Amino acid sequence: MTETTHEPLSKVYNPADVELNMYRFWEGHGYFQPVGDVSRSAFSIVMPPPNVTGQLHLGHAWDLTLQDVIVRFRRMQGYDTVWVPGTDHAGIATQARVEKALQEEEGVSRHDLGRDPFVQRVWAWKEQYGNRITNQVRRLGASCDWSRERFTMDEGLSTAVREVFVRLYERGLIYRGQRIINWCPRCATALSDIEVEHTDVPGHLYYVRYPLVDGDGGVTIATTRPETMFADVAVAVHPDDDRYAAMVGKRLALPLVGREIPVLADAYVDPEYGTGCLKITPAHDPNDFEVGQRHGLDVLQCIGADGRLTELAGPYQGLDREEARRRVVEELRQQGYLVRVEEITHAVGHCSRCDTVVEPLLSMQWFVRMQPLAAPVLAAVADGRLQFVPERFAKVFVHWLENVRDWCISRQLWWGHRIPAWYCDGCGQISVARETVQACPHCGSQQVHQDEDVLDTWFSSALWPFSTLGWPADTEDLRRYYPNSVLVTGYDILFFWVARMAFMGVEFTGEVPFHKVVLHGLIRDAQGRKMSKSLGNGVDPLEVIDQYGADALRFTLTTGSSPGNDQRFYDERVQGSRNFINKVWNAARFVYLNLPPAEGMPEWDPASLTIADRWILTRLAEVVTEVTDHLERYDLGEAGRILYDFTWDEFCDWYIEFTKLSLYGQDEAAKAQTRAVLVTVLDTLLRLLHPFIPFVTERIWETLPVSGEALIRAPWPDATAFVRDEEAVRQIRVVMEAIRAVRNIRADLNVSPGKSVAMSIRCQDAGTEALFQSVEPYLVRFGNLNRVEIGVGIELPGQAMTAVVNGAEIALPLADLVDLAIERERMQRERERLLAEVQRVERKLANAQFVAKAPPHVVEAERAKGAEYRAKLAAVEERLRRLASS
RNA sequence: GCGGCUGUAGCUCAGAGGGAGAGCACCACCUUGACACGGUGGGGGCCACAGGUUCGAUUCCUGUCAGCCGCACCA
Numbered sequence: 001m002t003e004t005t006h007e008p009l010s011k012v013y014n015p016a017d018v019e020l021n022m023y024r025f026w027e028g029h030g031y032f033q034p035v036g037d038v039s040r041s042a043f044s045i046v047m048p049p050p051n052v053t054g055q056l057h058l059g060h061a062w063d064l065t066l067q068d069v070i071v072r073f074r075r076m077q078g079y080d081t082v083w084v085p086g087t088d089h090a091g092i093a094t095q096a097r098v099e100k101a102l103q104e105e106e107g108v109s110r111h112d113l114g115r116d117p118f119v120q121r122v123w124a125w126k127e128q129y130g131n132r133i134t135n136q137v138r139r140l141g142a143s144c145d146w147s148r149e150r151f152t153m154d155e156g157l158s159t160a161v162r163e164v165f166v167r168l169y170e171r172g173l174i175y176r177g178q179r180i181i182n183w184c185p186r187c188a189t190a191l192s193d194i195e196v197e198h199t200d201v202p203g204h205l206y207y208v209r210y211p212l213v214d215g216d217g218g219v220t221i222a223t224t225r226p227e228t229m230f231a232d233v234a235v236a237v238h239p240d241d242d243r244y245a246a247m248v249g250k251r252l253a254l255p256l257v258g259r260e261i262p263v264l265a266d267a268y269v270d271p272e273y274g275t276g277c278l279k280i281t282p283a284h285d286p287n288d289f290e291v292g293q294r295h296g297l298d299v300l301q302c303i304g305a306d307g308r309l310t311e312l313a314g315p316y317q318g319l320d321r322e323e324a325r326r327r328v329v330e331e332l333r334q335q336g337y338l339v340r341v342e343e344i345t346h347a348v349g350h351c352s353r354c355d356t357v358v359e360p361l362l363s364m365q366w367f368v369r370m371q372p373l374a375a376p377v378l379a380a381v382a383d384g385r386l387q388f389v390p391e392r393f394a395k396v397f398v399h400w401l402e403n404v405r406d407w408c409i410s411r412q413l414w415w416g417h418r419i420p421a422w423y424c425d426g427c428g429q430i431s432v433a434r435e436t437v438q439a440c441p442h443c444g445s446q447q448v449h450q451d452e453d454v455l456d457t458w459f460s461s462a463l464w465p466f467s468t469l470g471w472p473a474d475t476e477d478l479r480r481y482y483p484n485s486v487l488v489t490g491y492d493i494l495f496f497w498v499a500r501m502a503f504m505g506v507e508f509t510g511e512v513p514f515h516k517v518v519l520h521g522l523i524r525d526a527q528g529r530k531m532s533k534s535l536g537n538g539v540d541p542l543e544v545i546d547q548y549g550a551d552a553l554r555f556t557l558t559t560g561s562s563p564g565n566d567q568r569f570y571d572e573r574v575q576g577s578r579n580f581i582n583k584v585w586n587a588a589r590f591v592y593l594n595l596p597p598a599e600g601m602p603e604w605d606p607a608s609l610t611i612a613d614r615w616i617l618t619r620l621a622e623v624v625t626e627v628t629d630h631l632e633r634y635d636l637g638e639a640g641r642i643l644y645d646f647t648w649d650e651f652c653d654w655y656i657e658f659t660k661l662s663l664y665g666q667d668e669a670a671k672a673q674t675r676a677v678l679v680t681v682l683d684t685l686l687r688l689l690h691p692f693i694p695f696v697t698e699r700i701w702e703t704l705p706v707s708g709e710a711l712i713r714a715p716w717p718d719a720t721a722f723v724r725d726e727e728a729v730r731q732i733r734v735v736m737e738a739i740r741a742v743r744n745i746r747a748d749l750n751v752s753p754g755k756s757v758a759m760s761i762r763c764q765d766a767g768t769e770a771l772f773q774s775v776e777p778y779l780v781r782f783g784n785l786n787r788v789e790i791g792v793g794i795e796l797p798g799q800a801m802t803a804v805v806n807g808a809e810i811a812l813p814l815a816d817l818v819d820l821a822i823e824r825e826r827m828q829r830e831r832e833r834l835l836a837e838v839q840r841v842e843r844k845l846a847n848a849q850f851v852a853k854a855p856p857h858v859v860e861a862e863r864a865k866g867a868e869y870r871a872k873l874a875a876v877e878e879r880l881r882r883l884a885s886s
Numbered sequence: 887g888c889g890g891c892u893g894u895a896g897c898u899c900a901g902a903g904g905g906a907g908a909g910c911a912c913c914a915c916c917u918u919g920a921c922a923c924g925g926u927g928g929g930g931g932c933c934a935c936a937g938g939u940u941c942g943a944u945u946c947c948u949g950u951c952a953g954c955c956g957c958a959c960c961a
Contacts, residue, residue: 012923198959205961223961273960285961347959392890396956399889403958491956521891526898528954561899565891566955568898572910579923590920641900645908656920664919740927746915747927753916784918837905844904849941858904858942865905 009592009703013585015549018699023138026698031712032143034082034481043079044481045071046465047137047144048489048497052087052151053094053129056136058523058531058569059490061541062557066520066636067488068142069558072691073631074485075143076716082481084468085144087133089126089153091457092187092353095415098122115414122415136542141550141694143712148477150468152460153417160467161417161460162434164508169421169432173369173507174409176421176430180286181408183361184351185307185321189412190365191351192456193405194495196358198347205274207339208332210235210252213260219247220339222274224346225284226332227324229254230302230313232261234280236291239265241276255337256328257314266291283362299362307359321359366410366419366453373503374401380512386502389518389634390564393491400495407500409456416454424448462500465513472508484514486634491519491564518634521566528568539569551693552578558692559640580644581696584689587652588700591678594663601705602676606723608669611735611774612658613677614728619650620681624719627688640692647685654736655681661777679704684717734768734806735775741803741810742783748826749801749817756786760800760811763792764871768807798882804830804875806868820883827880834873841866 010017026032034042045067050060067083075081095110098121102108110118134149150157168174182191206226211218221235232254237244247263254261268291269278282292283301292299302312309316309324316324332338349358378401380386381394388394410419421430422437426445431437439446463471465487469478483505489498498517505513524530525537532538544553555577561567595602609617623646630639659678662670683706690697690711701711708714742759751757759779763769772779772790779788796802797813801823804810841862844850851859 009920011921013921198957221961225961268960270960278961281961287961346961396890400957494956522955528898559900562901565899570898573898575923576909579921582923583921586921586924588920593920638900641908652920653925660919743926744928750915753918753926781918840905844942847941850904851941853941854904862904 009589013582019695022695032145034080040080043074043081044484046084049086049088051090064142065554065557069691083144084148086150091413091416098125157467160463162420163472176366180289180360183359186354186356192408195352196349197352200345201348202345205342205344209337213251213253219277220275221277221279226328228281228284231281231283231300232279233297234261235263236266236269236278238269238271241271365408368407370404370406376506377502386512387516409459410453413454419451419453421451422448462504483511486516487514488518524568526570548574548578551581551696558636591682592703604673604676611728614725615732616655617723618725618729621719621722624717687717737805739782745801756784758787759785760789761808762794763808804872809875824883831876837869
């Protein structure tokens with residue numbers, strides 16, 4: 001127990017007083033670690049690793065909270081539960097940040113420092129900032145097992161990365177080759193296809209005349225990138241294009257440079273687009289590259305890795321891409337080659353990190369062959385071994401995997417897993433190895449050097465579900481907790497991460513790394529915009545926690561959306577959650593303050609429960625069932641909302657009010673009984689709420705006289721443990737209806753709450769009379785009544801305000817306050833309402849098809865409703881007749 | 887072009903084949919011995935539109951319109 005136990009509870013819940021100590025209490029007692037009981041089923045999750053030097057943002061907070069709710073729920077259900085946390089080295093992002101800091105603070109570049117010293121600086125940076133994010137994860141209340149924390153560049157995971165690389169290489173699934181890749185000139189590295197964002201931008205289509213070498217004439221090509229013309233090696237036309245049939249095989253003189261290039265035919269060309277003549281630049285366009293391969297064309301490069309023109313561009317050498325384009329267009333115009341310019345919008349690839357226009361660049365890179373790896377994953381989706389929540393994401397996932405191209409995994413960075421390939425200066429052979437290569441295994445030369453590049457960060461992330469558990473070693477954790485039970489992450493990294501974990505998992509463990517993928521959406525601002533640094537509309541979760549508490553943030557995030565959908569985040573919603581938590585707190589205070597000090601768990605005699613007790617216990621059992629079902633289906637939002645409604649409306653607004661009758665009365669036995677039920681309901685609610693709002697529930701639970709060392713380890717409630725009494729539920733609804741009717745009348749007539757009044761209830765039958773007799777004290781308390789008359793045959797006062805409830809008529813003879821005009825209006829409104837209901841029901845029941853085909857219980861329910869409405873309508877009409885004659 | 891999501895109260899969103907819901911906002915009243923981060927009462931919606939399936943559709947299907955997203959792109 002924490003030191004705060006059994007201090008009086010403050011009037012308003014103050015999260016700051018509780019959260020830090022509570023987290024230490026949990027973590028210190030090892031509650032986040034699996035119990036290790038092998039007789040129990042295992043439940044495991046790995047945390048999507050945040051960037052080690054990053055800061056927690058709301059997206060993380062949401063993702064982590066969902067996981068924590070699931071983990072706490074499973075832990076309470078008795079699973080041997082483990083949640084493995086960790087961080088990611090985030091190659092480009094981290095390197096860029098350290099480079100920026102070095103530049104700003106010391107005015108040096110990474111090249112000034114050199115590779116090893118620079119990498120050391122990044123490690124130092126990681127040591128400095130690496131704890132920040134994990135402490136932020138703690139502040140959220142994440143119950144992950146920190147004793148198993150991993151980092152993508154720690155020793156074990158690096159071993160896993162090498163192992164995977166070597167094995168894939170040996171199987172021919174990793175290869176090195178000259179390909180057109182996406183090059184970010186600013187980040188100065190290759191990118192994979194999914195790190196490129198295609199956005200529509202306005203541009204120009206330039207029509208340029210390429211003259212024939214011999215004789216007059218030529219062709220006009222259309223291009224958006226005239227600056228690449230120095231690397232043109234051909235012009236292609238469609239083989240069936242009659243317009244240019246005669247040109248095929250002729251030679252053209254490249255404008256400005258005069259180099260000769262052939263005209264050739266290739267079906268890739270779309271005769272409809274532009275002029276139907278396509279310049280072929282294999283080094284600067286992936287499609288052109290393929291055309292070039294088909295026709296055995298040279299590959300010339302006129303733009304280098306720095307985004308500037310090469311010596312091939314002659315006088316344009318050294319210019320950047322934009323400047324070169326302007327100058328080339330101008331020169332073409334002056335020399336009469338530019339036929340016309342058309343304004344177009346086209347999709348241009350941008351670096352997803354820095355938004356620089358990506359340059360398709362021919363270069364030597366490492367690739368993962370995707371088709372053989374994707375196939376078994378597709379099979380796993382098809383046969384249900386890998387499932388998605390919501391299901392619709394399976395389709396997106398499958399479509400992507402079916403069309404995926406080979407994955408470029410080499411990055412021209414220094415921070416990351418260096419590619420385990422060594423080149424021999426002697427014989428030129430490549431050696432890929434698990435251990436550092438000292439001498440070339442092919443020729444024995446000591447002149448070997450390792451590949452300069454590192455691997456895509458996602459390459460190591462892809463191994464996360466098993467590398468964190470010790471793979472490639474055959475560890476106990478791996479055997480027990482792999483495959484993971486579920487993966488929770490945002491749909492935005494379905495391809496980046498989920499797909500890659502899936503194929504790596506299948507390839508290296510023979511099993512999908514998790515059976516279920518639960519996907520959530522994105523956090524947006526109050527206007528529905530994505531949160532971004534450039535918009536400045538981001539919300540810092542730590543500030544939210546400081547202001548409202550981690551529980552309020554968690555409850556907001558978990559109840560704010562339905563599965564797979566985005567959610568908007570704004571202050572009022574957090575306030576609503578904070579208010580709810582305060583409501584729970586005060587309900588607990590109420591129970592606590594009404595409990596005698598230092599007593600054990602009170603007990604009750606099921607035979608003497610009040611109708612209110614039986615009602616709340618029945619409803620509680622229903623709530624346990626519903627909440628459990630929703631959580632099992634990973635529909636956390638709905639589970640949270642059910643708890644919110646039940647806690648506030650039924651438990652606080654009604655049940656607690658009902659209990660005041662006995663608690664403030666003289667009957668000690670009844671008091672004890674009420675306390676027992678109150679404690680039971682509160683205890684159960686705290687257990688159900690704990691996964692959502694762990695801090696406040698644990699804190700409250702400490703004060704309750706229930707056995708157990710901590711709520712986090714308490715068993716999940718069992719719905720069958722409670723009294724079930726559907727009749728009590730039905731009856732309490734009638735009582736509520738009557739109480740609302742009284743309140744309604746009082747409000748309509750502006751009767752001050754302090755003024756007590758009399759009430760008559762004319763019941764339709766003895767059963768209803770008995771019910772109202774039994775709940776008379778409730779009526780008196782809630783209606784502030786000074787006299788109650790209940791009976792079947794009683795006469796209702798004429799000078800009164802009335803209401804019709806299920807099975808009875810209610811009258812409040814308010815003497816001088818009675819306004820028969822208002823009464824008439826009320827009754828007429830009620831009559832119209834009931835008439836509409838009666839007609840609706842009767843129309844249904846008159847339909848022979850409905851009676852014949854609808855399920856019997858539905859027909860029966862309609863009949864019952866019809867009877868109820870007709871009875872009420874009759875009473876209302878009778879009342880209106882009397883009013884007319886008075 | 888292919889695929890997907892969304893359209894329900896003023897706002898933000900749940901919901902579900904059979905009587906339209908919540909929070910916030912709004913109006914009126916209330917210092918009732920858990921809570922004003924509260925209580926009570928109230929107003930407010932052809933559930934985007936048009937067809938279809940069904941005894942019955944706001945819910946399922948098709949189409950239209952509107953907003954959004956992903957994938958693929960012809961230079």
